[in-house]
Amino acid sequence: xxxxxxxxxAWFEPKPLKLSIPDGWKSEVYNMAGFDRPALSHxxxxxxxxxxxxxxxxxxxxxxxxxxxxxxxxTSRTTRVSExxxxxxxxxxxxxxxxxxxxxxxxYGLHGALDRxxxxxxxxxxxxxxxxxxxxxxxxxxxxxxxxxxxxTKVYINxxxxxxDLKIAIASVVPHHPAGFGGGGKIILPGVAxxxxxxxxxxxxxxxxxxxxxxxxxxDGNPMRADINEAAEMAGLNVIFNCIDNSWGETVAVYGGAMxxxxxxxxxxAKKHYLTPKIDDNDIAIVNAFASVKLPTKALPVAYExxxxxxGDIVLIANSPEGxxxxxxxxxxxxxxxxxxxxxxxxxxxHVKNLIIFTEYPDAKWDMFNEPNRVHVMYKxxxxxxxxxxxxxxxxxxxxxxxxxxxxxx
Numbered sequence: 485x486x487x488x489x490x491x492x493x494a495w496f497e498p499k500p501l502k503l504s505i506p507d508g509w510k511s512e513v514y515n516m517a518g519f520d521r522p523a524l525s526h527x528x529x530x531x532x533x534x535x536x537x538x539x540x541x542x543x544x545x546x547x548x549x550x551x552x553x554x555x556x557x558x559t560s561r562t563t564r565v566s567e568x569x570x571x572x573x574x575x576x577x578x579x580x581x582x583x584x585x586x587x588x589x590x591x592y593g594l595h596g597a598l599d600r601x602x603x604x605x606x607x608x609x610x611x612x613x614x615x616x617x618x619x620x621x622x623x624x625x626x627x628x629x630x631x632x633x634x635x636x637t638k639v640y641i642n643x644x645x646x647x648x649d650l651k652i653a654i655a656s657v658v659p660h661h662p663a664g665f666g667g668g669g670k671i672i673l674p675g676v677a678x679x680x681x682x683x684x685x686x687x688x689x690x691x692x693x694x695x696x697x698x699x700x701x702x703x704d705g706n707p708m709r710a711d712i713n714e715a716a717e718m719a720g721l722n723v724i725f726n727c728i729d730n731s732w733g734e735t736v737a738v739y740g741g742a743m744x745x746x747x748x749x750x751x752x753x754a755k756k757h758y759l760t761p762k763i764d765d766n767d768i769a770i771v772n773a774f775a776s777v778k779l780p781t782k783a784l785p786v787a788y789e790x791x792x793x794x795x796g797d798i799v800l801i802a803n804s805p806e807g808x809x810x811x812x813x814x815x816x817x818x819x820x821x822x823x824x825x826x827x828x829x830x831x832x833x834x835h836v837k838n839l840i841i842f843t844e845y846p847d848a849k850w851d852m853f854n855e856p857n858r859v860h861v862m863y864k865x866x867x868x869x870x871x872x873x874x875x876x877x878x879x880x881x882x883x884x885x886x887x888x889x890x891x892x893x894x
Contacts, residue, residue: 488513490772490886492803494562494733495605501803503770506869508878514790515731516891518757523734526567532738533571533725538745542572542723546579546650551587553648555671556655558592559602560778560809562733563656566608568725572652573611588617589645591653591675594682595778596810618644622812626678630718634711635688640678641719651720656727657739657750658775658890659758661785662689662698664706667726668747669716677715683813683824685711700785701758701892703751716743726750728757731887733775755894760885762893766790767880768872771888772801778809780841781852783888788833790883790893797838797875799868805845808852816851832858837875842868 485507489500505511524532534541546552554572556565576586588607590598597619603612611617626640645651653675657667674682689698689708697705725740726747736757739750769790773780780802787798802808808815815823832839832855841850841861850861862868872880885891 486511488884490801490884491732491774492772492801494774494777494804495559496805498732501772501801503865503884504869505882506873506878509876509880509882511882511884513884513886514760514763514891516758516760516887518728518736519731519887521730521736521757523730523736524738529567529735529738530571532740533568533575536723536746537739537741537749539723539742542575542652543578545722546576546581549579549581549585549650551585551648552576552581552650552652553645554586554588555591555645555651555653555675556588556606557671557675558590558595558598558809559605559806560595560776561656561658561666562729562775563606563654563727564733564735565606565654566611567735568654568727568738569607569611572654572725583614586615587644588615589642589676590617590619591655591671592620593674593677594622594679594812620676622677622679622682626681629715632711632714632718634707634714635685637673637681637684637711637715639673639715639718640681641672641715642676645676646719650722652723652725653721654725654727656729657747657754658729659700659754659892661700661782662706663708663712664699664701664703665709665751665754667750668724668743669712669721671716671724672719672721673712673715679812679824681715685715686813701755701894703755713744728753729775729890758890758892759894760786760891763790763883765792765881766796766883767792767876768797768799768882770799770801770882770884772886773889774887776889777802777804778806779811780808780889783885786885786888786891786893788836790885791835793835795835795837797840797872798836799840799842799872802841802843803845804843807845807847807849819851831855838871840868840871
């Protein structure tokens, strides 16, 4: 046996997970281009925050503002918000904004709400103890701000957010299906939008997109992204700080400033940073979810492309004590109760012989696929290897993707 490692436990002191690969298997690790890019220093992050793109310094923009909201993404992203926040707060203090005028809201869209421990992971204990931190509520108290021209989405946004005259967002930019990349206006839609607005945007984004205009890493001409950007402009998002992460979730770049200018710059970097070689002849694809381990199916698009069209097996590593997040659009709430999106739509392509979900944290609720004969949940790596050896013996071509949930193939 030979060994390879993949990152795990993004919010629990990250460490490598060792995977034993049988001798004779022709295995290769396919990293994204920027997997080992060095993390920024605190001074480098501070300099980025102090010199935003396409706008005056935040300390100037913030002068005279009465109420400030800082939006941040949830633990389904590895954004180290705590590394950026101190310098944003310095800018606000320099503008004369008192602590009493600042609040934080987690823009989790239709994911489950966070608790104090999650807030501390994202923001740091000092911030949680100093400022009020709230969850968005997609089910109530959302204010109509307009209708988009792209999808005719009626945009309803968190009323607490809309009550603030300075709106700041901190999030990461990673490949996203079908919006191309996360970050930017997604902190507004779906981040702090009503369930009706999110459902409408997602319905069209997933079901009504011209071929080649949607998918991981597809940015130019992506109608879902255009719809999202319209909503963010209607909501009056003033400033974004978008981070790019390496293989271990470390911050390697921050693009801050006016939404369009800063986001466009971030995407230029992201297109190169997350790019991965395109392979389509693997017998087995081993795909690791790390950055979005609470949304592990984000790792599957790379896997579907990687294995042979004549048939192959996929191993999805979703190794986290948290398990998949609650999802009020695409999740299940019982054996017969579904969220608003029918999970039957989450089909496995025909060329996938078996999908093995591997986690060391037992959970009997891995029922997001209606494919009982092809989906297998396993809690020991040796069991995974034994299962695969029954089909491939000592002869298999294996592709290993350490960050499959944020990798895309150009």
